Amino acid sequence: MSTLQGKTIIITGAAMGLGLATAQECAAQGANLTLVDFNEKALAEAKADLATKFPKANVLTIVADVSKEEAAANYVAETVKVFGRIDGFYNNAGIEGRQAPLTSYDVDVFKKVIDINLTGVYFGMRHVIPVMQKQKYGRIVNVASVGGIRGVMNQTPYVASKHAVSGMTKNAALEYGRDGITTNAIAPGAILTPMVAEAFRQVNPADPKAAEDGYAQANPTKRLGQPSEVAKVVAFLLSEDCSYVSGQTIAIDGGESNSY
Template sequence: MRFEGKNVIVTGANGGFGRAAALRFSSEGANVACVDLLKDDLSDLLNEISSSGGKAIAIAADVTQNTQVEAYVNETVSEFGGIDVLFNNAGIEGLISPLENYDEEMFDKVMEVNVKGVWLGMRHSADAMRQTGGGVIINTASGAGLMATPTMVAYGASKHAVIGMTKTASIELAPAGIRVNAVCPGVINTRMMRSIEEQTIPENPEEYVKAVSERTPLGRYGEPEEIAGLVAFLASDEAAYITGASYVIDGGLVNA
C-alpha cells in the first residue's frame, strides 16, 4: 500500500473532499488525523475507518486560529510520531451576492478560513515535516481560482490566493524536501455545492445543477472520491517530481 506507515492530516475532514480523502488514505495504509470544527461530527468517519482496520484520530480545531492549528499539528506528531502529508482542505463558500452588496463580515470570514487557514496549516506542518526530512502539502484551491467568479467575489479571490500561496510555498519549502501542490475542483457533489445551488436559484436548485452539468464538457458533477484519488496521487511517491502545480479536476468546465 502506498501510504503504509505514513501519517496524514486532513482538515475539513467532515466535508465531502475531506471525508473521501481520509477514507482513501486510510484504505492505503495511512494513519489519519481528521480535523474539523467539532470532534463529534467526526465520529461516523472514525468508526468507518476503524471498522475497516485503519487508525485515525479526531481533532477539533478552528483553522483560523494560530494556536489551534499549532495544536492539531502537535497532537498529530504526539500521537503518530510525525507528519508526512497535510491535506489542507478546510474551506467555506461564503455568499452568492454581487460584489457591491457583499457582506463585509462574510468577506472577512471567507478570507480567514480559505486563505489564513491554509497559510497557518502550511506554516506549522512545514515545521514538523522539517524534523523528519520532508513531506507533502496539498492545498484545496478551486477552478474558481483560475477564472472569474461573478457573485462569488470572496470565494474566487480566496482560491486565487491559495494558488499563489501554493506556488510560493513550493519554492520556499523545496530545500527542506517538502512538496506543495494544489487541487482545483470544479462542481462536485458536496454540501458546499448544495449551498451554492440553493443560494443561486432558491426556488429551483435543480435548474442550477442542470445548467452547470450541461455547460461541463463531461456532462456531470464530479464525486468527492475522484478528488480524493487525485489528492492521493499527489501525496504519493509517484508524484515525487511534482511541486508548485495546481491540478484542475473539473470535467473540462474551466475551458468551456
C-alpha cells in the same frame, strides 16, 4: 504495497465532502490519519464510519477551527505526539460564503471567508512545514478551486481566497523544495458535496436540481464530479511517487476550465 501504507496524513475539513472522501481513500491505502474539523458531531460520525469500513486504520480526531493559529499549532503537535511524524497534509477546510455582487457583499462574511480559506490554509502550512523540514520529507496539498484560476460570479471573497491559495502554493514550493517538501494545490470544479448542494440552493432556491442540471450541461462530461474522483488525485499528490511535481494548481473539473 499501497503508496500511503504507514504514512501519516493530516486532513482538515475532514468531516464531510472532499475531506471525508480523501480520508476514506487514505485509510483504504493504509495511512494513519489526523482528521480536523469544527463540526464535532459530523467529525464523530466520520470517525465511526471509517472505523466500520477500515477497522485497522489509526484515526485521531481533533475538533478545531482552522482559522485560529493556536488550533493549527495544536493539531500539528498532537499528530507528532501520537504518530511521530507528518508525511502528508491535505489543507482542505474551506467555506463558500454567501453569494452576492462585489459592491454589496457582506463585509463580515467577506472577512470570514478570507479567515478560513486563506489564513487557515496559511496557519496550517506555517505549522506543518517545520515538522516536514526536520524529516526532510513532506507532501502538501492545498485546496484552491476553479475559482482560484477563473472568476466566478457573485463569489468575490471565495475567488480572492482561492487565487491566494494558489499563490501561496507556488511560494511554499519555491521556499521548501530543498527540504524534500512538495506543495501543490488542487482546483476542483463542481463536485457534489454538501457545500455545492448549498450553492445550488442559493442559485435557485425553488428548484436546486435545475441549477445542478444546468451546471452539469456546461461541463464537457455533462455531469458533476464525485468526491472520490478528487480523492484519488489527492492521494497520488500525497504519495511518495509524486516526487517532482510542485507549485502546481491542478484542475479536477472534467476539463471545463479550458473553455472560453
